[in-house]
Amino acid sequence: MEDTEDTGVAAKAGTVGAPGSPCPMPVTFDLAVDWKPDPVENDPDDEFATLFGQGPVSLVCEIDAKPAGNIAFLRVWVGADAGADTRKALEAFVADGAKDRKDEAYRETKAGKFAATEVTYLNTNEFLDEPKKERAFAVSTPKGVVIVDLGGFDSEEHEQMLPVYELARKSLRTS
Template structure:
């Protein structure tokens, strides 16, 4: 169910980006534009009374479908102390993949510890390029991990990305789940949209 490595800029691409910004010594760097399309019509996920009521809310494209998770599915998908609470389906938006939201109500877990459990319990074999990064999710300090490995069931290489942070109402983990690395990479901008638009409730 669960289961990325962001491709780093090559020297050539980095040099091109540097030349594009110029070297005029202006007051500051140009403001970075988000990777996601800001003109996309969106919906608010996580609101009280919605299918996926969560301790946070955030934006996703309006054509994505959200669904809560049954107790039976939670038992099968629990990672450490994190239980799947919501499934966000990107297939109606043209990408074969999901972003799944896990919640951990324990007081002892930290974002880094939760992500380490996701990596260690991953079904991917020969995991490599495991990279942890500090980031922000709305107002919260967060940690993100990406890696890749071999999916023996499908006989193919697969990417994984997970984001974790602690809100006043519990720890959350967002998991990109896509079998095809191309679909996985297509979902990364939407994870950025979540981070940029996320608010506590």
């Protein structure tokens, strides 16, 4: 993964989110080198539909780092109503996705030109060998709340992928 030393943001290699991209979404952001977006198709009537929802949002795109040599991904979730409170949406997202967590910290920030809420926490569920760092941000768009979260194999991988997450957060714009 290439990284620009002065900003802690990964080098741009493309975009995702605009109409015609692999994952059309309410937002567009820059992608890091070799990260591959894949749309997630979810039929709400399917017996496995609940696997694609977390809190008030549904998974619409998974951006895979395996082609870049890492076991990590950015996931993009969309849902809730336009204008919904991003902190409340993010709190519900975290509560549904990490039943056992600690050191949960929320802060108001920016994602591109959007006002955003960001959360960091340690996922501590029984299936993990050790607590794992997690991070996500939420923005409200005219088409609903969008949550972007960074997933990785463990906390070390999470730290290595932060420049990719920062690239997405800082380059976020309306599609």
